[in-house]
Amino acid sequence: MNGRGPRPRRPLGPPLHFALAAAAVGASALVLDWNLEALTSAAGFAAAVDRLAAYLAGLAAPDLSAPVLQRCALLCAETLATALLGTALGLSLGYPVALLGSRCVLLGDGPPRGPWQLPRRIVLEAARLLLDALRGVPDFLWAIVLAFFTGVNAATGVLAIGVSVAGMLGKVLSEQWDSVEPRRCEALRSTGASALQTFLYGIQPLAARPMLSFVLMRAECAVRNASVIGVVGGGGIGAALWDQYADGNWARLSTVLLFLLGLTTAADLAANLLRAQLRIDPNHPLAARRVGRLAAAARRAGALLGIGAALAGSVAVLWPALRAGAGELARVEWAYAGGFLRGLAVPDLDPAVLVAVAQHSLVPLAIACLATLGGSLAAALLAGPGSVAFQLGAHRFTGERPGPFRRTGRFAGLAAARGTALVLRGVPEVAWVVLLSVFFRQGVAPCVLAVALHSAGVLHRVFAEAIDDLPYRTLERTAAPDRARLFAYGAVPRALPAWRTYAFFQFEVNLRIGIALGIVGAGGLGERFRGNLDWREYAVASSFLWAMVLLTVLVDRTSRWLQRRRSRR
Amino acid sequence: MLRPLPAFATLAVWSLSACGPQPAATPAAAELRFSVLPDFNKDTLAEASRQLAAVLGRKLAVPVRYEAANDYAHAVNMLAANKVDFVWLGGKTTCDAIDAGAGTVHVLATRDIDLHFKTYFVANREAVAAGKVKPMQDLRELAAVAKDLTFTFGDKNSTSGHLMPRHFLVLAGIDPDRAFRGACGYQAAGGHSATLKAVASGAADLGALNFAYYDAAKAEDKAAAPIVYTTPEYVDYAWVAHDRIGADLAARLRGAFTGLDAAVAEEKAILDAWKCRKFEPAQDSQWDSIRKVRDSLPKGFLR
Structure with a gap:
């Protein structure tokens, strides 16, 4: 690869990638057991439309009686507090493990330096495996296991979210640290700084902004995840959503949905507002203006106070639950909990079971493939209309002077694209499943579509941000006859590496969601694992559990490998 | 990979209990x-x-x-x-x-x-009206028409909603995982009320549920999902x-x-x-x- 100079890059990647994607879509479509009655026959379609109309009519009249409102508000407060405390716990657990799982911290950069690095390599791999296990074991299992210790209350929810957030943050932080350009820390290394010193004074400050931005995004995602966990047994507003759906109480379902949408949208906008302050390029016209030293200190103190107040408020909301959880520790049945864990640790290696495990693993994989590709495509299509740079700031790099009429039109388009994405991601996957199950009935189709819609919303935000973060001067230099072509040939190719990273990360997220959704109709790995757990077939359940961890390890190692290969190029 | 778990849980739990005043441990009684x-x-x-x-x-x-x-x-x-x-x-x-x-x-x-508990097999009113299924004395009669019907159990862990109806289906020579149209369904939440709703609304043609909940259900739901078979007692x-x-x-x-x-x-x-x-x-x-x-x-x- 050396000595040939930079490779010419096609704007949309080599055809091989397309072939691979097409093959993945085809294979995924074949693997799944589709329920498409609603689309394949006229009668089925008419019946589905009728069902949806009746449902929407029910949703249009939410139950706004005082006790229901009160209960929903309480559930929202609990969900929010659980998510915040869970994220805080996850960050404090995940950060140290991320240090051990980071290549640049443990091994330094550059080529492998011989066998004396072996112990460090082992630590590195062990830390990464731990992170994979934390993420790969589904949240609802964490909730079940932790409930043996802290009982049935929000304390268990905080711990369960904390564990999976630790796995998630640990992975991403270590990847972000490892992707810091080694040359940017060369000055430090040449003065003899150790790996840890290089990290503290070089890598960590350089990666701080994207890191903070990601932590904020995770905090906000934890709010949504708290609702998914609710469905599989974590309580909170997610459980209320599924209960009302199962009961067919559309009026109350509507109330719960409204509260849920309000909660996620508020979290989304708040996180976005904060993240906008963390733009990477300080010279970017959209970046926050430079502020004085005193003002910066005041801002920092304000942020710390805000975080402190939010955490203190969360503790206050959950105080009875946390107390109850601590009280439960006095009566842990260690023998039973230990037996349960030992049972889950030893898999059944019977060939018939292994074949079943392999077959059922294909379901979440296929869901994740289809939903991630579909979501990425939709997000990419919405990225142009949803880009502030291209809709409001285009005159800065195209030199055009749009009239007030056209400017209003562009603003409306921007608002529409961003609003659509906000709703797409504001409605959690489970709520999409509920909505789409009315049309398709329970099965694979609503699950795939739900994950795709939600991914489109999530990816649209980061896709549009990647476009907006491009320095305008690079766009200025691209010769293109109009905005559309400037976007397609100037902006997209430059944002594509970032898009790819986000899409790959979303794939891993979707894989886990595909497992969780198995329980609500998609079938496959999650459903079989849960079934065996419920039927106390622990050895078989263990085989499915190991498969989940193995899938996570595979996806993680592939994404790390792809990133390293790309950064070396 | 589950090894670190008990240690971790203990740690998490210690840090949690260290947060606040220790509540007095209550004796079981x-x-x-x-x-x-x-x-x-x-x-x-x-x-x-x-x-x-x-x-x-x-x-x-x-x-x-x-x-x-x-x-x-x-x-x-x-x-x-x-x-x-x-x-x-x-x-x-x-x-x-x-x-x-x-x-x-x-x-x-x-x-x-x-x-003296029982399970009812209930069918969607329209499926009965269309002659896709009719009330039966012997579950074996279901074998001939099962291919045209979608079927749902209740919760996978339910006795009257899954274990016993599956048992009686198997005794009648019907494999519930293959005999019906599509895979048989389960109700992930909501229990027997969800099964009744699913059959009454037509989301499934046929379902199996707890007789006591059915008998106490609203008349309109029962009318929309009439009983076609009652299992022996258990x-x-x-x-x-x-x-x-x-x-x-x-x-x-x-x-x-x-x-x-x-x-x-x-x-x-x-x-x-x-x-x-x-x-x-x-x-x-x-x-x-x-x-x-x-x-x-x-x-x-x-x-």
Whole structure:
């Protein structure tokens, strides 16, 4: 690869990638057991439309009686507090493990330096495996296991979210640290700084902004995840959503949905507002203006106070639950909990079971493939209309002077694209499943579509941000006859590496969601694992559990490998 | 990979308990905690359970607290893991709890109806009108028409919604995983009320559910989902307690249940919520037949 100079890059990647994607879509479509009655026959379609109309009519009249409102508000407060405390716990657990799982911290950069690095390599791999296990074991299992210790209350929810957030943050932080350009820390290394010193004074400050931005995004995602966990047994507003759906109480379902949408949208906008302050390029016209030293200190103190107040408020909301959880520790049945864990640790290696495990693993994989590709495509299509740079700031790099009429039109388009994405991601996957199950009935189709819609919303935000973060001067230099072509040939190719990273990360997220959704109709790995757990077939359940961890390890190692290969190029 | 888990959990739990003042550890008998398996609308269950807690608390002169269970297996785990002291379980979960307790968990009482429990197969009204399925005396008649029908069980862990209907289907030579149109469904939440809603709304043509819940359901739902088959009788729900509450309290608790009197308005409300006229004392051995069915059932649906 050396000595040939930079490779010419096609704007949309080599055809091989397309072939691979097409093959993945085809294979995924074949693997799944589709329920498409609603689309394949006229009668089925008419019946589905009728069902949806009746449902929407029910949703249009939410139950706004005082006790229901009160209960929903309480559930929202609990969900929010659980998510915040869970994220805080996850960050404090995940950060140290991320240090051990980071290549640049443990091994330094550059080529492998011989066998004396072996112990460090082992630590590195062990830390990464731990992170994979934390993420790969589904949240609802964490909730079940932790409930043996802290009982049935929000304390268990905080711990369960904390564990999976630790796995998630640990992975991403270590990847972000490892992707810091080694040359940017060369000055430090040449003065003899150790790996840890290089990290503290070089890598960590350089990666701080994207890191903070990601932590904020995770905090906000934890709010949504708290609702998914609710469905599989974590309580909170997610459980209320599924209960009302199962009961067919559309009026109350509507109330719960409204509260849920309000909660996620508020979290989304708040996180976005904060993240906008963390733009990477300080010279970017959209970046926050430079502020004085005193003002910066005041801002920092304000942020710390805000975080402190939010955490203190969360503790206050959950105080009875946390107390109850601590009280439960006095009566842990260690023998039973230990037996349960030992049972889950030893898999059944019977060939018939292994074949079943392999077959059922294909379901979440296929869901994740289809939903991630579909979501990425939709997000990419919405990225142009949803880009502030291209809709409001285009005159800065195209030199055009749009009239007030056209400017209003562009603003409306921007608002529409961003609003659509906000709703797409504001409605959690489970709520999409509920909505789409009315049309398709329970099965694979609503699950795939739900994950795709939600991914489109999530990816649209980061896709549009990647476009907006491009320095305008690079766009200025691209010769293109109009905005559309400037976007397609100037902006997209430059944002594509970032898009790819986000899409790959979303794939891993979707894989886990595909497992969780198995329980609500998609079938496959999650459903079989849960079934065996419920039927106390622990050895078989263990085989499915190991498969989940193995899938996570595979996806993680592939994404790390792809990133390293790309950064070396 | 699960090795770090207990250590981690302990750590997390220490840090949590270090956060606040340590609440005084309550000896087991100072308070009784119980749960009920969520086989129906959870709000309805919670309301009835809180009423029961009040009545039992008065009868036993011990504070009684209700803890909601997320799902069937959770109710069993809570009992074994010392998160509740007694629990209302279904037939299969009663056996699960006795097995999980390894000699420490015993049946206290059961309803008058539970020793003669039944499952109804109900069909969507339009499917019956279209002649796709008709009422039958023998489940074997279903074999011929199953291919045209979608079918749903209740919760996978339910006795009357899954274990027994599956058992009777298998006895009739019908493999529920292959015989129907598409894969057979389950209700992940909402229990028997969800099964009835699914069949009444046409989301499934045919479903199997608890006869007691069906009999107490709204007339319009029953009209939309008429019964096409009633299974033979079997043993189902029970109150199950852990030995940690002590033999004396266990005996008094059993007495409190069997003493619930339909002549007292407040106690009648509880009996009505449990859809029975009274509770009767019962022994573990009465559930042996259910355990046999549970253990001998082909487990293809788990593979």
